[in-house]
Amino acid sequence: MVTTSPHRWAPLLATLALWALAGASAVYWGLRLSAPATGPAPLAAAPDAVQADPQALARLLAAQAQAATAEAAPAASRLVLLGLLAGTESGTGAALIAVDGKPPKPYRVGASVEPGLVLQSLTRREARLGPQVDGAATLTLQMPAPKGG
Template sequence: MQINAFQVWGTRLATLLLAALAALSGTYWALKSTHANSVSSAAPAAGFAGLDPQALARALGGGGAVAPAGAPVAPSTAYVLVGVLADRQHGGAALISVDGKAAKPYRVGAPVDGNLVLQSVVGRRAVLAAGVDAPAQMTLELPPLSK
């Protein structure tokens, strides 16, 4: 019986490609599962407890809050914009950190704090006000994208 060399090498090549694909797939999922578990939910170190998150965000070029002149906002509350999901109708949601706590998602119209609601989300900006139809009291902005 005569064996065709091309058939043997073709089968070997197909087996090698299938094994490599399985190994790469296994490696991808192993790295993905360990990466998801590596995020720490532990509280920050005690040495950082006294830092003002808003001042730190401004120092790093991040989303400091800008309040218009004459707008009454409680100075003891710090708001930091972490992310936005905006649509063309000034709706959407924003990821906001209040007083250095973990950031939470808020939809437009939802209360952010006891006295402010998320009025609108436009581009990389979120506007906070006393009510949905009230004048804006605070505008939070994300830093510009680097090129």
């Protein structure tokens, strides 16, 4: 008759315990890594504010001085009304306006012609512009006189 000694079961039980511990560790870390985050992500530190050097900025923009003076010119001298299609009863329509000598573009009533100027309304010979569609008109563009001969 063959009897098993306790020395033979000890390594088998120790191996089984180590494999069970490794499996439990794998399950724990798998669940831990696949779980959604429980709190908000840490915020990154905001960078320090950059201080602008006014003299360097003036030197940089010196080449743009002409463009700045053109923007300072009154809007009436910068905008030219070249054509319009006014719906006298409906209050809608479109105007063909050239800005700063560039090719003219069509603008519908309510469209922004440039920052701070919206095409408010049209008549047969003029376009009224202002800061808001429903506000007071600050600029009125007239159609140029027809060249006759």
